[in-house]
Structures are given as C-alpha cells and as structure tokens.
Amino acid sequence: MTKIAVMMSTYNGEKYLKEQIDSILEQEKVEIYLYIRDDGSNDGTIEIINDFISNNKNIKLFKGENLGVGNSFMELLYLTPGSYEYYAFSDQDDIWCSNKLSKAIDVLESDRNILLYASNQELVDCNGNKLGMRYSHDEVIPLIPEAEFQINRISGCTFVFTNRLQGILYNPDRRPSYELLLNRMHDVWVANVAALYNGIYYDNNSYVKYRQHETNVVGAYSEGIVYDIKSKIKKLHNKSTRKGRSFLAHELCKCFPDKTKMHPIIDCCKENLKIKDKIYLIKNGKALIKFTRESYVGLVVKICMNLY
Numbered sequence: 022m023t024k025i026a027v028m029m030s031t032y033n034g035e036k037y038l039k040e041q042i043d044s045i046l047e048q049e050k051v052e053i054y055l056y057i058r059d060d061g062s063n064d065g066t067i068e069i070i071n072d073f074i075s076n077n078k079n080i081k082l083f084k085g086e087n088l089g090v091g092n093s094f095m096e097l098l099y100l101t102p103g104s105y106e107y108y109a110f111s112d113q114d115d116i117w118c119s120n121k122l123s124k125a126i127d128v129l130e131s132d133r134n135i136l137l138y139a140s141n142q143e144l145v146d147c148n149g150n151k152l153g154m155r156y157s158h159d160e161v162i163p164l165i166p167e168a169e170f171q172i173n174r175i176s177g178c179t180f181v182f183t184n185r186l187q188g189i190l191y192n193p194d195r196r197p198s199y200e201l202l203l204n205r206m207h208d209v210w211v212a213n214v215a216a217l218y219n220g221i222y223y224d225n226n227s228y229v230k231y232r233q234h235e236t237n238v239v240g241a242y243s244e245g246i247v248y249d250i251k252s253k254i255k256k257l258h259n260k261s262t263r264k265g266r267s268f269l270a271h272e273l274c275k276c277f278p279d280k281t282k283m284h285p286i287i288d289c290c291k292e293n294l295k296i297k298d299k300i301y302l303i304k305n306g307k308a309l310i311k312f313t314r315e316s317y318v319g320l321v322v323k324i325c326m327n328l329y
Contacts, residue, residue: 022052023126025181026105029057030093034113035065037232040149042073044117051122052273054105055080058097061087066113091202094177095210098190108187110176110208114232116149125181129224136186136220137211139175142231149230162223166284168312169216170210170273172265179229179271186215195276204265213273217280266290266329290329299324 027045031038046053057070059082067084074080074197081102085093095112103107107126111117125138144152153174156162162174189195190211196209203235215221270290274281281287302309304322313320323329 022050023107024054024099024105024109025109025110025122025126027053027055027111028094028097029055029113030060030090030097030110031057031062031066031070031113032060032087032090033062033064035062035069037114037234038066038069039282041111041113041115041117042069042291043117044115045111046073047119048078048117048122049119051126053079053122054107056083056092056097056101057081058083058085058100058256059195060085060089060093068308070162087112088199089203091181091205091207091210092199092202094207095190095202096199098187098207099196103184103187103191105187106184108184109181110177110211112231115178115236116145116230116232118171118228118230121214122181124224124226124228126223129181129183132221132222135222136140136218137215138179138222139212139222140179140229141227142179143227144230145230147232147234149232151230152233154227155231156225157223160225162219163312164216164223165219166213166216166280167286169221169307170212170269170284171207171289171312172314173206173212175208175212175221175223177206177211177229178231180208180211182211185213186218186220189214189218195274198275201268201272208289209277210272213269214277217273217284250298251326264327264329265296294324294327294329301328 045055051268057080063138074082083098088096107129109122118318128138129135142155144155146152181265212221267290270287274291289301302324303321306317310317312319
C-alpha cells in the first residue's frame with residue numbers, strides 16, 4: 022500500500038479539527054502518516070491531537086512557536102522524513118472525500134513528469150453545507166511559470182506531490198526566506214517551484230470540502246475591480262505586502278537561477294525595478310493580465326508605484 026505523509030499546520034483549530042483528522046485517517050488505498058505542527062495554539066487543539074495520537078501510532082505532533090501559516094507549513098515540511106512516496110498538505114478545518122489522495126496518486130503515477138497535483142475545491146459553509154465550486158468545471162487554470170508568478174490560483178489544501186519535489190523543496194540551498202513566507206503563503210512557493218519544472222497537474226474535479234468561515238486565514242478568491250482597488254490601497258498602507266511579486270522573483274531567482282533565467286518576466290523583477298524593467302512589464306501587461314483578475318490600468322499603476 023502506498024505510504025503518504027500528510028502535513029497539517031494547526032492554530033486554535035479546535036472547532037473543526039476532529040472532523041478533518043477523521044477524514045484524513047479514513048482515506049482509501051493509502052497508508053497515512055500524519056505530521057502536525059502546532060503553531061502556538063492556546064485553545065483545545067493540542068488535547069484533540071493527543072487524543073488521536075493515543076489511538077494511532079502514525080500521527081506525530083511537533084509543538085512550536087507562532088511562525089505564521091506559511092512558515093509553519095514549510096518548517097513542517099523540513100521536519101517530515103524524506104522517505105515517503107508522496108506528500109500532501111492539509112488545512113485544519115476542511116473535510117476530505119475518502120478518495121482524495123488515491124485520485125491524486127493515480128494521476129501522479131500516470132506520468133512521472135508530474136511533480137505536483139492540485140484540484141478544484143467544493144466550497145462549504147461552517148456546517149459543511151455546499152456553497153458551490155471554487156472554479157467552474159470548464160475553467161482553464163494556467164500553470165506556466167509566468168502565470169503562477171502573477172497569481173496562485175491553486176490551493177495548498179489540494180496539493181499532493183512526489184518525493185522528487187519534496188527533495189527539491191527540502192534542499193537547504195533552495196529554501197525561501199522567513200520574510201517571504203510572511204508575505205506569501207507556502208503554497209505560492211511550492212506552486213511556483215513546481216511550475217519552474219513544468220510539473221503541475223490541475224484536476225477540475227474536487228475531492229475536498231473547503232470550509233468558509235469567519236476565522237479562515239485564506240478564503241476563496243475575491244474578485245472584481247472593487248477588490249482590485251481595495252487590495253492596492255491596503256498595500257499602500259502596509260509595506261510588508263508591497264512589491265510582493267518582486268520579492269517572490271528575488272527569492273525564486275536566488276534559489277533557482279538556472280530555471281528563472283529562461284523566464285524574462287520573472288528574471289527582470291529579481292532586483293528593484295529599473296525604468297527599463299517597468300517598461301518591459303508594461304509592454305507585456307496585456308499578456309500578464311490574462312493570468313490574473315486585475316485590470317490593465319491597475320497593473321500599470323502597481324508597476325509605476327512600486328507595488329509590483
């Protein structure tokens with residue numbers, strides 16, 4: 022039976038945690054090893070996890086200081102042994118269909134060039150009632166490096182990836198900085214790395230119920246020109262979120278110079294944008310917005326105001 026390491030970061034997740042762990046342990050056709058890193062919870066999360074551990078030898082808990090979601094997940098990846106055939110990320114508050122992992126593994130085993138499997142999500146409310154799909158079944162999700170660099174539209178809670186990708190991510194010379202993961206989530210980094218290797222597969226079907234509630238760290242993607250304007254105003258007031266794409270490009274080029282040099286849009290953003298870089302991005306702006314939900318004017322403003 023295929024052995025798979027499931028990596029979950031928890032933080033004050035007592036309300037929905039038991040239902041999610043139950044759904045992970047009930048996965049079909051796989052042998053589950055659940056690794057949990059608690060990011061400094063002060064509710065009943067640890068007690069719930071310890072109750073599961075007392076009845077399941079394949080669950081391991083790491084307790085740590087509060088690092089934030091992105092850093093906590095990547096720290097957990099570094100703590101998890103590199104001996105498994107496949108790896109998966111898990112949120113603390115979703116519900117997995119029993120065939121979630123087996124469906125992903127079928128895809129990964131069908132083509133050894135695929136490093137990362139991701140899927141659609143069924144949105145549910147706090148009680149698990151269906152709200153609809155995140156993306157329509159006929160929607161095309163672009164997966165090339167330029168697209169992932171612009172905006173990540175695939176979610177870490179659906180990720181299942183190979184031992185090969187785990188090894189690339191684990192390599193100390195290819196790890197993102199702590200600061201980047203305060204600005205960008207772990208799944209943004211993982212998706213961008215997989216895209217540089219042309220190794221992402223996206224499934225329009227969903228095998229995860231993605232719970233939407235008041236304490237979501239990240240919910241379903243908001244869209245529209247109002248959201249676009251509000252997000253830019255927010256960045257103006259919060260310097261830690263400014264120049265997010267340039268920051269990401271800098272880290273990708275530092276860790277994967279051999280890959281990023283083949284993608285000029287990423288490579289030109291690795292340092293503070295010079296006039297020639299801004300002109301290049303603006304000239305390619307109409308191509309870039311095909312990957313995002315922002316307007317061309319909004320993109321130009323972002324580039325000119327050093328918010329890119």
